Amino acid sequence: MTLASKDEAAVRARLNTWADACRAMDIDAIMACYAPEAVSFDCHSVFRLKGLDSHRRHLEACFPYMVAPMTLDLHELSVAAGGGVAFAHYAMQCGATGQDGQEHRSWLRGTICLREIDGRWLIVHDHCSAPFDPMTNTAMLDAGPEDLKKVA
């Protein structure tokens, strides 16, 4: 295995750990995937989160509205890694059951950026979003990639 493919495999393993932690809505396990100074752009409510404390408070505010586990399916995952720097992007179908018992599904776009720190690949930045309709300023939560929606 080349160094680049070894790095890519390690990054994909970290993404799997992160996605599993998100599905389980396990805040400690999610936070363990991030570097202390990570900057996160989440899809809703806040412009940006700086550092683990603000990220944790954000999740603690969100998760009571949902019942675990969350659905989180990554599509079109692309990973690049080299020299201790890596990024990944994907289309993501998310679903969560609200306290009303109804499942709410949406398509989101995701980007995750990582660095290898003391031999461990950690997330230093992530960005999750939905596009908005410029005529109404409404989030387009069911847009999704047309070709994927047919089979999803």
Next chain:
Amino acid sequence: MTLASKDEAAVRARLNTWADACRAMDIDAIMACYAPEAVSFDCHSVFRLKGLDSHRRHLEACFPYMVAPMTLDLHELSVAAGGGVAFAHYAMQCGATGQDGQEHRSWLRGTICLREIDGRWLIVHDHCSAPFDPMTNTAMLDAGPEDLKKVA
């Protein structure tokens, strides 16, 4: 200059070229910053753009609504580069004058991912967004980082 700092300087130069091309709303100059297979998540209208043709059509559809130049101020820019892989993220204050003569300003979050291809750093992925308010599903276009808004 170390290899890492040389890479970072080259990535910052590419970001400056890209930002200048966006300000000038020069579609050819913008496209010249991207790799042919780039995947873009723009803040509005489309879930994702794959490749230069779809990206170009998207800009051609948007730019007639605005009068050049566009305001594009990057704040909190963070850059990581190494081994032919790089990423950057920032808070961005954008402004554009509409055909009605009114200036529309907004705060957006941006992430740009690059690869060194045949000695040139090119954008292979970018992600631009506003968060949405989950109670109303409305894009929060004037959120911005609280500490920056005071001086902006």
